[in-house]
Amino acid sequence: xxxxxxxxxxxxxxxxxxxxxxxxxxxxxxxxxxxxxxxxxxxxxxxxxxxxxxxxxxxxxxxxxxxxxxxxxxxxxxxxxxxxxxxxxxxxxxxxxxxxxxxxxxxxxxxxxxxxxxxxxxxxxxxxxxx
Amino acid sequence: xxxxxxxxxxxxxxxxxxxxxxxxxxxxxxxxxxxxxxxxxxxxxxxxxxxxxxxxxxxxxxxxxxxxxxxxxxxxxxxxxxxxxxxxxxxxxxxxxxxxxxxxxxxxxxxxxxxxxxxxxxxxxxxxxxxxxxxxxxxxxxxxxxxxxxxxxxxxxxxxxxxxxxx
Amino acid sequence: xxxxxxxxxxxxxxxxxxxxxxxxxxxxxxxxxxxxxxxxxxxxxxxxxxxxxxxxxxxxxxxxxxxxxxxxxxxxxxxxxxxxxxxxxxxxxxxxxxxxxxxxxxxxxxxxxxxxxxxxxxxxxxxxxxxxxxxxxxxxxxxxxxxxxxxxxxxxxxxxxxxxxxxxxxxxxxxxxxxxxxxxxxxxxxxxxxxxxxxxxxxxxxxxxxxxxxxxxxxxxxxxxxxxxxxxxxxxxxxxxxxxxxxxxxxxxxxxxxxxxxxxxxxxxxxxxxxxxxxxxxxxxxxxxxxxxxxxxxxxxxxxxxxxxxxxxxxxxxxxxxxxxxxxxxxxxxxxxxxxxxxxxxxxxxxxxxxxxxxxxxxx
Numbered sequence: 179x180x181x182x183x184x185x186x187x188x189x190x191x192x193x194x195x196x197x198x199x200x201x202x203x204x205x206x207x208x209x210x211x212x213x214x215x216x217x218x219x220x221x222x223x224x225x226x227x228x229x230x231x232x233x234x235x236x237x238x239x240x241x242x243x244x245x246x247x248x249x250x251x252x253x254x255x256x257x258x259x260x261x262x263x264x265x266x267x268x269x270x271x272x273x274x275x276x277x278x279x280x281x282x283x284x285x286x287x288x289x290x291x292x293x294x295x296x297x298x299x300x301x302x303x304x305x306x307x308x309x
Numbered sequence: 310x311x312x313x314x315x316x317x318x319x320x321x322x323x324x325x326x327x328x329x330x331x332x333x334x335x336x337x338x339x340x341x342x343x344x345x346x347x348x349x350x351x352x353x354x355x356x357x358x359x360x361x362x363x364x365x366x367x368x369x370x371x372x373x374x375x376x377x378x379x380x381x382x383x384x385x386x387x388x389x390x391x392x393x394x395x396x397x398x399x400x401x402x403x404x405x406x407x408x409x410x411x412x413x414x415x416x417x418x419x420x421x422x423x424x425x426x427x428x429x430x431x432x433x434x435x436x437x438x439x440x441x442x443x444x445x446x447x448x449x450x451x452x453x454x455x456x457x458x459x460x461x462x463x464x465x466x467x468x469x470x471x472x473x474x475x476x
Numbered sequence: 477x478x479x480x481x482x483x484x485x486x487x488x489x490x491x492x493x494x495x496x497x498x499x500x501x502x503x504x505x506x507x508x509x510x511x512x513x514x515x516x517x518x519x520x521x522x523x524x525x526x527x528x529x530x531x532x533x534x535x536x537x538x539x540x541x542x543x544x545x546x547x548x549x550x551x552x553x554x555x556x557x558x559x560x561x562x563x564x565x566x567x568x569x570x571x572x573x574x575x576x577x578x579x580x581x582x583x584x585x586x587x588x589x590x591x592x593x594x595x596x597x598x599x600x601x602x603x604x605x606x607x608x609x610x611x612x613x614x615x616x617x618x619x620x621x622x623x624x625x626x627x628x629x630x631x632x633x634x635x636x637x638x639x640x641x642x643x644x645x646x647x648x649x650x651x652x653x654x655x656x657x658x659x660x661x662x663x664x665x666x667x668x669x670x671x672x673x674x675x676x677x678x679x680x681x682x683x684x685x686x687x688x689x690x691x692x693x694x695x696x697x698x699x700x701x702x703x704x705x706x707x708x709x710x711x712x713x714x715x716x717x718x719x720x721x722x723x724x725x726x727x728x729x730x731x732x733x734x735x736x737x738x739x740x741x742x743x744x745x746x747x748x749x750x751x752x753x754x755x756x757x758x759x760x761x762x763x764x765x766x767x768x769x770x771x772x773x774x775x776x777x778x779x780x781x782x783x784x785x786x787x788x789x790x791x792x793x794x795x796x797x798x799x800x801x802x803x804x805x806x807x808x809x810x811x812x813x814x815x816x817x818x819x820x821x822x823x824x825x826x827x828x829x830x831x832x833x834x835x836x837x838x839x840x
Contacts, residue, residue: 194704197838198492205487226738238351247739249728259726261741265485291811294490295831296722298813301518301792308545308574308655381478
């Protein structure tokens with residue numbers, strides 16, 4: 179039985195399947211900035227600036243020009259979701275890894291999850307703890 | 310064993326400042342290039358380009374420079390050459406820029422290209438001559454570089470020259 | 477471009493499969509797709525133009541069913557004849573190891589079809605002495621093996637050689653202990669329960685965690701049920717919707733300007749402004765049977781005239797389960813994502829989007 183909406187002329191029994199293979203235009207990274215000492219605060223703009231400066235240090239002006247978006251940023255936990263074009267994922271990841279300090283204070287980026295799908299970041303089974 | 314493949318970039322240093330000629334030396338050129346690579350491609354790019362990077366040939370009179378780097382990373386080097394804007398020597402900065410003439414896989418092909426290029430440059434100079442003394446000097450040098458080649462080729466060349474002279 | 481520089485731009489393989497069909501079509505495979513994806517850790521749905529949830533949907537939601545957590549359960553308990561007869565043969569028994577990571581630890585899963593899948597590293601495999609296959613995603617050096625045991629096989633009876641061998645291997649040769657998530661779905665009357673069967677193993681009953689929220693003045697993309705790829709100026713594509721949903725569930729800001737320093741992400745165009753949107757997330761060990769019920773209720777949502785053009789239902793799989801769809805091997809590599817999303821339209825057309833990461837076969 180096929181129910182069709184009378185208002186719109188939808189075609190019944192239509193079936194379509196498209197497979198997108200490695201075509202995601204963006205990659206997403208959930209990261210957290212960790213400082214050696216406690217109590218360092220920085221706002222979203224400073225956070226983005228830190229990411230860009232990390233890129234500039236390792237990959238120069240070309241790297242700093244990569245389109246990186248800070249989709250979400252939580253000031254209390256210093257965690258953020260970054261969006262980067264897929265071709266820049268390796269550059270961004272390597273730059274974050276090699277970043278060592280912010281204003282002479284030792285810090286490190288911890289990559290919690292990366293995915294080509296933003297939706298996957300909202301349901302990470304590894305964040306669930308069963309005990 | 311497989312050899313490491315290289316790329317050779319044949320470049321011309323162009324400067325309006327005549328004093329710039331003096332400071333075309335290996336260290337100054339390599340420092341300027343490396344500085345540009347570090348700025349445009351960062352630590353990563355600099356490390357990539359520094360593998361086997363040398364200034365292979367340098368001619369202070371013509372401003373010709375031959376740079377070598379690994380084949381894998383020559384694009385990084387090539388893309389940062391436009392960002393070289395000055396040469397520094399003894400705390401003096403001379404504005405100049407790189408003009409890439411040829412990219413080759415061996416020094417031999419670069420040399421061949423350079424000979425051809427210089428010949429064509431001579432012909433161009435001949436066109437822009439203003440007095441008879443200059444003209445004769447250039448004709449002489451054109452003949453001297455053509456004489457070494459085969460006779461047939463030489464004749465053709467001379468014919469060409471005569472034609473261009475008469476026009 | 478040279479190899480090292482090309483590597484710098486490459487990303488791991490990933491697949492997004494988009495399907496379009498009708499819920500009531502007799503050949504529609506949407507229930508099969510749900511059933512084929514046994515282990516789900518989170519279900520979320522989004523209903524635009526909805527302030528109050530219908531009672532029917534609410535009751536299904538609250539009845540997603542409890543699941544059990546057993547700590548340090550020896551794996552041989554699952555192949556005991558008693559267990560197979562009481563649970564595996566009399567319903568759908570779902571079991572999955574938790575607090576284990578598929579790329580470092582040994583893991584095991586019991587499928588509702590009665591297949592026990594054990595994914596073990598090389599050393600354990602060699603000690604175990606059971607026959608298995610090297611992992612599909614191993615390189616030149618095999619470091620992981622997959623052992624599959626069919627518990628409902630007729631040859632797998634207490635007198636059989638195979639049964640004795642498996643029991644000996646799991647009990648004496650190499651005892652493996654895991655924390656298990658268990659759930660049992662059965663049609664018949666309640667004769668026995670997992671709770672009483674595992675009473676001496678510190679079994680705990682768990683309820684799924686439900687959170688919901690209402691978003692006000694949300695920009696929603698415009699979708700056309702028969703335009704999966706979207707059309708410029710008219711409707712958004714399935715891929716754009718997928719990203720937008722991610723942004724919603726991650727609380728990302730939707731109306732950024734193109735010159736904004738922080739982020740340039742904005743809602744795909746064309747879009748409409750929706751006054752209130754209902755958002756609900758259920759977290760736990762959720763059985764496919766319950767998801768089918770939920771999906772059915774989502775379709776019933778359109779029985780009465782509603783303002784919403786479409787609703788969505790998103791299901792996340794476990795990143796560390798040894799399988800994703802059917803018995804396709806699943807690995808972690810960079811993200812281990814395996815999830816799917818239904819978009820049900822007002823005329824009961826649906827889009828299904830299935831996404832997997834690098835170490836997964838193409839979903840069915």
